[in-house]
Amino acid sequence: MNLLILSYLGYLILALIAYLVIAPIPKLLYYKIKYGSAVEIYYFPFIGLIGQILIDLVFRSDVFYSQKRLVLKNNKVKLHISNDLKGGVHFTLIDPKLKKLVFFDQESYKKMEGMPFADTFADQGLLFQNGKSWHKSRQMLTKHFTNQDLLVMVETLKQECKKLQLKDGPIDILTVLKQLTSTTITKTFFGSENNEIADLGVQVNKNMEKIMLFLLNPLIVLRCFALKLNKSTTPSFLLSSGEKAFLRELQAQKQRIISEIEQGIKKIKENQTLQDNILTTMCKEIINNNITKEEAVHQYFTLLIAGIDTTSHIVKNFCYALGLHPEVQERLRKEINSHIQQFDDLRPQQLSEFKLLDNFINEAYRQYTAAPSLFNRIALKDIQLGEFTILKGQSMDLNMMMSHFDPSIFENPLKFDIDRWNSPVLDPYSFTPFSAGPRNCIGQHLATLELKTLLIFLIMNFNLELNNGKIQLGLSNLFLSIEKYQQIIMSSNPYFLILHHQYDQALQLLVSDDYETLVTKSIALYHLGKYDDALSTLDKAIQLSSDRFEAYYRKGLINFICGKIQQAQLDLQKSLQFNPKHKETQQQLLKCELELKNIKLVQTAQEKIIQQFKEVPQNSEAQRTDIYSTSGKLMYKWYQTDLKVGIEIHHALPNSADLKYQFEKQRLQLSFPIEKGNNFELDLDLFAEIIPETSKAKVGLNSIEIIMDKKDKTLNWGSLQRKAEEQQQIPIMEQAAYPTSSKKKKDWSKIDKEIEEDINKHKEEYGEDPLNSLFKQIYQNGDENTRRAMIKSMQTSGGTVLSTNWDEVKVKDYERKDRPSPPKGQEYKKLG
Numbered sequence: 058m059n060l061l062i063l064s065y066l067g068y069l070i071l072a073l074i075a076y077l078v079i080a081p082i083p084k085l086l087y088y089k090i091k092y093g094s095a096v097e098i099y100y101f102p103f104i105g106l107i108g109q110i111l112i113d114l115v116f117r118s119d120v121f122y123s124q125k126r127l128v129l130k131n132n133k134v135k136l137h138i139s140n141d142l143k144g145g146v147h148f149t150l151i152d153p154k155l156k157k158l159v160f161f162d163q164e165s166y167k168k169m170e171g172m173p174f175a176d177t178f179a180d181q182g183l184l185f186q187n188g189k190s191w192h193k194s195r196q197m198l199t200k201h202f203t204n205q206d207l208l209v210m211v212e213t214l215k216q217e218c219k220k221l222q223l224k225d226g227p228i229d230i231l232t233v234l235k236q237l238t239s240t241t242i243t244k245t246f247f248g249s250e251n252n253e254i255a256d257l258g259v260q261v262n263k264n265m266e267k268i269m270l271f272l273l274n275p276l277i278v279l280r281c282f283a284l285k286l287n288k289s290t291t292p293s294f295l296l297s298s299g300e301k302a303f304l305r306e307l308q309a310q311k312q313r314i315i316s317e318i319e320q321g322i323k324k325i326k327e328n329q330t331l332q333d334n335i336l337t338t339m340c341k342e343i344i345n346n347n348i349t350k351e352e353a354v355h356q357y358f359t360l361l362i363a364g365i366d367t368t369s370h371i372v373k374n375f376c377y378a379l380g381l382h383p384e385v386q387e388r389l390r391k392e393i394n395s396h397i398q399q400f401d402d403l404r405p406q407q408l409s410e411f412k413l414l415d416n417f418i419n420e421a422y423r424q425y426t427a428a429p430s431l432f433n434r435i436a437l438k439d440i441q442l443g444e445f446t447i448l449k450g451q452s453m454d455l456n457m458m459m460s461h462f463d464p465s466i467f468e469n470p471l472k473f474d475i476d477r478w479n480s481p482v483l484d485p486y487s488f489t490p491f492s493a494g495p496r497n498c499i500g501q502h503l504a505t506l507e508l509k510t511l512l513i514f515l516i517m518n519f520n521l522e523l524n525n526g527k528i529q530l531g532l533s534n535l536f537l538s539i540e541k542y543q544q545i546i547m548s549s550n551p552y553f554l555i556l557h558h559q560y561d562q563a564l565q566l567l568v569s570d571d572y573e574t575l576v577t578k579s580i581a582l583y584h585l586g587k588y589d590d591a592l593s594t595l596d597k598a599i600q601l602s603s604d605r606f607e608a609y610y611r612k613g614l615i616n617f618i619c620g621k622i623q624q625a626q627l628d629l630q631k632s633l634q635f636n637p638k639h640k641e642t643q644q645q646l647l648k649c650e651l652e653l654k655n656i657k658l659v660q661t662a663q664e665k666i667i668q669q670f671k672e673v674p675q676n677s678e679a680q681r682t683d684i685y686s687t688s689g690k691l692m693y694k695w696y697q698t699d700l701k702v703g704i705e706i707h708h709a710l711p712n713s714a715d716l717k718y719q720f721e722k723q724r725l726q727l728s729f730p731i732e733k734g735n736n737f738e739l740d741l742d743l744f745a746e747i748i749p750e751t752s753k754a755k756v757g758l759n760s761i762e763i764i765m766d767k768k769d770k771t772l773n774w775g776s777l778q779r780k781a782e783e784q785q786q787i788p789i790m791e792q793a794a795y796p797t798s799s800k801k802k803k804d805w806s807k808i809d810k811e812i813e814e815d816i817n818k819h820k821e822e823y824g825e826d827p828l829n830s831l832f833k834q835i836y837q838n839g840d841e842n843t844r845r846a847m848i849k850s851m852q853t854s855g856g857t858v859l860s861t862n863w864d865e866v867k868v869k870d871y872e873r874k875d876r877p878s879p880p881k882g883q884e885y886k887k888l889g
């Protein structure tokens with residue numbers, strides 16, 4: 058009896074197998090007869106088109122070998138038809154015109170289910186949703202994926218690239234890339250400042266990778282696809298231990314996301330201001346009962362599933378292309394170096410300026426796009442696509458790769474030619490790496506920012522070489538991937554060494570005498586302080602190509618550092634002539650102009666004062682020495698009578714209690730706040746002794762006045778502070794020409810007026826406040842070091858030095874030994 062049942066069962070299984078094997082054959086024949094040469098038929102029992110892919114992988118080391126050759130030989134093929142797992146047929150669209158029809162008619166299809174346990178983490182996410190729920194989610198998420206909004210991520214990406222800690226030698230590039238892409242997506246979702254959760258993406262991705270391993274187990278495949286037991290409701294005795302561990306980890310990860318969501322909701326309810334990120338949007342939607350917390354969690358998982366493997370496999374394939382084409386790598390490196398000196402300089406807006414890099418990316422997508430087809434779809438009704446009919450319930454997908462090898466669209470398609478992208482592609486639907494139409498890739502701008510930033514980082518810093526392993530174009534996690542080539546050999550290039558301050562080592566590598574090498578060599582020499590060598594190297598470069606801007610720009614930088622401001626200005630003007638848009642040159646030129654104006658104004662003011670002092674006889678009542686300040690921010694003047702020495706600081710201090718001061722025998726210390734977190738400090742080593750007890754400081758409406766009683770009433774102070782040694786040696790006769798020794802009244806308003814007029818002349822050139830506007834312009838556009846240099850030089854030099862060169866300023870002591878000598882008899886004062 059039992060034997061009978063068993064044998065019936067055996068017959069049943071045989072019949073089922075016979076059906077699965079035989080049933081598709083007449084169907085495929087029917088289509089071949091119907092459509093003729095417009096279709097290509099693939100028949101491999103049970104596995105359909107996958108059979109061809111496996112054969113190509115084993116015998117040709119390229120999963121798409123046959124399909125590529127087919128398109129090359131016969132570009133009339135519009136459709137592949139193959140058998141599927143259930144004895145039916147599956148359509149793969151190749152013709153761009155047919156694909157376009159599907160791109161714009163997503164309503165007629167639904168995405169095929171099948172990913173194990175997707176009901177717990179992805180079914181309610183954008184990738185697998187259909188109909189109205191998809192529309193709602195797409196609308197909700199779109200605003201976070203516009204190119205403009207995502208530009209802020211470039212800084213995060215730069216930081217993440219630098220954290221990669223790549224070393225010379227072979228590296229497993231895919232693992233490195235997965236870490237970077239998962240962190241980036243997590244930061245896009247939860248906000249770039251949320252560092253606590255940044256590692257979550259990496260952990261989730263590790264857990265998700267297990268799903269692909271489940272699918273290598275035939276028993277699990279049978280259970281999932283044949284018996285449809287692929288949900289979290291599957292009885293646990295049917296699950297493998299690996300699957301159970303996966304679900305446990307998944308729950309813990311979901312819990313972490315839910316607690317972030319709950320915190321977000323709490324903050325919104327408490328009216329706290331939150332960053333505008335996906336999490337905040339989700340929380341608001343949850344509060345308004347538009348979505349559930351579970352849906353929000355699914356969206357996060359979806360972005361990880363859709364964004365990690367795609368991007369990292371693609372970059373890996375791009376690295377392969379770079380290794381295969383070192384000449385392209387070198388061209389890209391030159392382009393990058395013509396825009397930025399070092400990776401840190403990269404600004405988000407610049408990413409659209411790398412034309413060659415764009416060409417490379419397109420060409421690498423064309424040859425090695427990692428997402429060669431779309432997810433399978435099921436027709437929800439009978440659909441007519443040109444001459445072809447797809448019946449309700451039949452499955453289909455869109456091949457994204459075949460048209461890339463169609464010679465009628467891409468001439469000589471097997472050639473890796475980045476220059477073909479100088480002209481636009483003939484049919485836009487023949488090249489759609491991110492799909493097209495309303496259901497295209499929502500993450501494409503993020504992916505592009507990631508790709509470009511990462512490629513710039515890698516190319517700038519390393520030479521990428523292929524290792525000796527056999528190259529194989531295979532499928533990994535369903536993505537096209539260069540297999541048996543997990544490792545890429547990295548070797549630092551001179552730029553990387555320069556970046557890491559290894560200038561001597563960089564010089565050893567920079568041996569050839571072409572223009573780029575010479576310019577790079579000058580960078581290393583410059584950092585080593587060998588300015589003359591750097592300049593002569595740049596002159597050599599100019600002799601080779603006198604119409605390129607880089608060498609002039611670098612000459613300008615060096616001459617500026619050496620204080621040859623006028624020469625620097627000429628160099629930079631020349632650089633701008635050959636590249637008018639080069640921002641760094643523009644900025645450096647502004648610095649030169651500022652420096653020249655600064656020198657000129659200070660000199661003019663000082664000359665004027667000396668002139669006036671000489672001309673105007675002394676007055677015993679109020680002899681004042683005004684020192685002209687170029688900062689325009691805080692200025693003070695001092696004067697003296699026979700009895701007193703006064704200082705007037707032009708500043709409105711709202712609260713007189715904020716003024717702190719202390720008089721000592723020959724010292725005045727004073728401070729008050731000028732703006733948030735900043736104090737004006739004055740610490741004067743006075744020219745002569747005062748009487749601290751009777752000296753006063755008072756806060757007026759628009760000024761602060763300090764009046765100190767002279768101890769020696771007969772002494773004319775030659776200056777406010779005790780002078781530096783050499784200035785004390787000024788002969789008495791010369792000192793007699795100073796205002797303090799003069800007996801005639803000085804017309805201070807006249808001096809002020811003349812200086813004012815002088816400034817006004819410059820107003821015409823520079824607008825309202827010439828120095829201030831120039832100062833502000835440079836300050837606002839300047840990097841951190843420029844700003845530091847400007848602040849330190851102005852503050853410590855008493856407004857007599859305004860430098861933008863931090864390398865120089867950081868070692869200077871303008872308060873003491875490096876203070877520029879004032880004109881004889883004059884004295885500089887400290888500014889706030």
Ligand code: HEM
Binds near residue numbers: 184497
């Ligand atoms: C170079 C990297 C990428 C490539 C080549 C790529 C490619 C694609 C393609 C071809 C589709 C269409 C799938 C289909 O309809 O069956 C798609 C959809 C999608 N991609 Fe990407 N993708 C990339 C990166 C990303 C990133 C970084 C994210 C998110 C952070 C992302 C999120 C999505 C989502 C959510 C969808 C579904 C959109 C919808 O159905 O409305 N992708 N992607």
